[in-house]
Amino acid sequence: MSAALAAPAPAAAIDPSTKTTPARGARRMTRTAWGFLGPFAVFYVLFLIWPVIYMFISSLFNTTLVHQGLGSFAALANYREMLGKNEFWVSMWNTIYFTLLTVPPLVFIAFVLAVLANRVQRGQWFFRLAFFLPFILPSAAIALIWNYIFTPATGLWPTIQGWFGDTNPQSVLGTPDLAMVGIALTTVWWTIGFNFVLFLAGLQEIPREIYEAAAVDGASAWQQIKSITVPLLGPTTGLVVLLQIIASLKIFDQVYLMTGGGPGISTEVVLQLVTNTAFTDYRVGAASAASVLLFIVILLVTLVREIIERASAKSKREN
Amino acid sequence: MSATTNSSSGRGGVGISATAPPPRRVTTTIRSSNRIFDGVSWVVLVVAAIAWLLPSLWALKTSFTSNGTSAVGAQAILNDWALTFDSYLTLIKGGDLWNWYLASAVTGVLTVVISMFVCSLAAFALSRMNFRGKKWAMGAILVGIMIPSQVLIVPLFAELNQMGMLGTYWAVILPQVPQVIAVFVFKRFFDGLPRDYEEAALIDGASWWRIYTSVILPMARPVIAAMSIVTFVWVWNNLLLPLFVLSNPKLMTIPVGLATVQGSFGQRVSDIQASSILGALPLVVLFLIFQRQVIEGVAGSGIKG
Numbered sequence: 001m002s003a004a005l006a007a008p009a010p011a012a013a014i015d016p017s018t019k020t021t022p023a024r025g026a027r028r029m030t031r032t033a034w035g036f037l038g039p040f041a042v043f044y045v046l047f048l049i050w051p052v053i054y055m056f057i058s059s060l061f062n063t064t065l066v067h068q069g070l071g072s073f074a075a076l077a078n079y080r081e082m083l084g085k086n087e088f089w090v091s092m093w094n095t096i097y098f099t100l101l102t103v104p105p106l107v108f109i110a111f112v113l114a115v116l117a118n119r120v121q122r123g124q125w126f127f128r129l130a131f132f133l134p135f136i137l138p139s140a141a142i143a144l145i146w147n148y149i150f151t152p153a154t155g156l157w158p159t160i161q162g163w164f165g166d167t168n169p170q171s172v173l174g175t176p177d178l179a180m181v182g183i184a185l186t187t188v189w190w191t192i193g194f195n196f197v198l199f200l201a202g203l204q205e206i207p208r209e210i211y212e213a214a215a216v217d218g219a220s221a222w223q224q225i226k227s228i229t230v231p232l233l234g235p236t237t238g239l240v241v242l243l244q245i246i247a248s249l250k251i252f253d254q255v256y257l258m259t260g261g262g263p264g265i266s267t268e269v270v271l272q273l274v275t276n277t278a279f280t281d282y283r284v285g286a287a288s289a290a291s292v293l294l295f296i297v298i299l300l301v302t303l304v305r306e307i308i309e310r311a312s313a314k315s316k317r318e319n
Numbered sequence: 320m321s322a323t324t325n326s327s328s329g330r331g332g333v334g335i336s337a338t339a340p341p342p343r344r345v346t347t348t349i350r351s352s353n354r355i356f357d358g359v360s361w362v363v364l365v366v367a368a369i370a371w372l373l374p375s376l377w378a379l380k381t382s383f384t385s386n387g388t389s390a391v392g393a394q395a396i397l398n399d400w401a402l403t404f405d406s407y408l409t410l411i412k413g414g415d416l417w418n419w420y421l422a423s424a425v426t427g428v429l430t431v432v433i434s435m436f437v438c439s440l441a442a443f444a445l446s447r448m449n450f451r452g453k454k455w456a457m458g459a460i461l462v463g464i465m466i467p468s469q470v471l472i473v474p475l476f477a478e479l480n481q482m483g484m485l486g487t488y489w490a491v492i493l494p495q496v497p498q499v500i501a502v503f504v505f506k507r508f509f510d511g512l513p514r515d516y517e518e519a520a521l522i523d524g525a526s527w528w529r530i531y532t533s534v535i536l537p538m539a540r541p542v543i544a545a546m547s548i549v550t551f552v553w554v555w556n557n558l559l560l561p562l563f564v565l566s567n568p569k570l571m572t573i574p575v576g577l578a579t580v581q582g583s584f585g586q587r588v589s590d591i592q593a594s595s596i597l598g599a600l601p602l603v604v605l606f607l608i609f610q611r612q613v614i615e616g617v618a619g620s621g622i623k624g
Contacts, residue, residue, distance in 0.1 A: 154392030
């Protein structure tokens with residue numbers, strides 16, 4: 001599947017600067033190259049790098065949306081405020097709780113479905129369609145669909161619960177302990193297609209010959225999956241887990257659209273605390289401090305993965 | 320895709336036709352246990368596929384039911400199989416939906432066009448040219464991949480505010496132009512393209528710009544198509560950015576518009592479901608037409624939003 005995008009064998013690199021007189025040609029090429037990089041660099045610096053820098057700077061100031069400029073210097077007061085605030089810790093825990101609820105099913109179910117779909121000869125297009133289609137829908141459409149599935153008493157969910165004899169079920173999105181589970185369920189349904197497609201792409205990189213050899217040796221389907229598919233899909237699984245953790249930590253849409261953080265603040269997540277602080281209270285400085293803290297958590301995940309990968313590569317070399 | 324669907328040939332599969340070659344020297348017990356395994360796989364897949372299609376089908380069914388029935392509840396919707404297009408007619412006659420489509424189409428298309436041009440040009444320089452500061456530029460790209468852009472919503476808002484762009488389409492378009500992952504995917508693709516043509520062109524005195532436009536771009540069509548469609552889907556579906564930077568209701572994109580529906584439509588459940596169907600429809604059509612490109616783009620980039 002990724003074959004069309006994957007690079008063919010790279011051609012031997014030939015230094016093109018040897019084509020013209022050495023020094024002047026090289027200088028000219030440097031100018032041309034930066035001319036080509038320039039447009040992207042402008043957007044990259046303006047809308048990716050500068051916001052990161054501004055986020056760190058304004059987190060140290062009493063910046064507001066009401067007044068121009070950064071406002072008075074606050075040192076670490078914004079961080080002290082956030083770290084001392086119950087709402088921050090509740091929203092951080094909710095974000096992590098959502099991540100814990102969504103990552104295992106989104107990785108495991110996607111893995112199982114991809115392995116099974118990869119073995120099926122006929123109708124693979126249908127399964128790909130069924131599992132991937134929700135992923136391309138806007139979060140707002142997803143929320144409208146699931147909000148009405150979860151509507152207390154009249155929705156499809158409580159109706160089905162009624163068929164199984166639970167005549168007075170608890171409201172899913174209206175009960176503090178259940179609301180996040182409902183949001184997680186919706187998210188698993190919505191985004192499984194992404195991981196499914198990544199796993200399918202990984203599966204297709206595994207050479208057929210290995211399975212054929214195993215079949216000749218009399219390995220059963222289950223044995224083939226256990227000792228060929230699972231280990232060879234290791235790198236893909238690592239990538240999927242990392243991407244999924246990061247995606248889950250950035251949760252905003254579903255909560256904003258389905259519960260608005262409620263009941264109370266029982267489903268409020270960090271990105272929502274950030275936007276509320278900035279756009280309801282107009283306190284950009286405090287919101288930036290909360291952003292920085294989430295930013296650090298997400299970078300830590302990437303870093304931890306990098307360390308694990310280096311360590312495992314090292315232990316492999318040593319063995 | 321098809322080349323690898325039969326990754327484990329040599330087993331009796333449920334889907335295999337009678338003329339399929341018999342498995343080589345595989346014992347009967349294993350073959351029959353594999354047949355059971357494949358049967359179970361198929362059942363699991365079908366059940367899962369139904370579970371995954373059900374919510375969308377439910378929304379579809381609700382949207383074709385009258386508001387009166389759907390307000391009563393799920394049981395009433397299941398009992399009433401009279402088809403009505405009232406909800407769709409209401410939405411099509413009302414003006415909001417068309418404004419949302421327009422906003423989403425304008426922002427989506429402009430972002431993709433600018434982004435793909437800028438990103439492929441940068442990837443071309445990184446892949447094909449030797450220049451001072453190249454390592455530095457590559458490092459910047461790798462750092463950029465790790466930046467979670469959603470977390471930057473507040474500083475981005477402040478910046479757009481200072482630039483006077485709030486409430487205009489530019490506030491949605493320009494921040495989404497630097498798709499770092501697209502540069503990465505393009506560079507990887509360009510790296511694998513043969514260099515014979517451009518060497519001949521360089522000897523003939525062609526400029527780098529000419530090599531980009533007439534040698535590289537034509538060969539890169541598939542990867543550009545895939546990334547364009549994936550980027551379009553991301554931009555179309557982005558809620559966070561337009562939600563806060565487009566305050567004018569006339570400029571709302573589809574996701575922002577849909578986010579207001581629940582409050583403004585109240586008990587008109589069928590209208591609400593019809594609007595979510597209509598909001599998703601262009602992407603569903605796009606996906607059905609360009610299924611291969613979408614999936615390749617997603618698998619190739621390996622990173623979402």
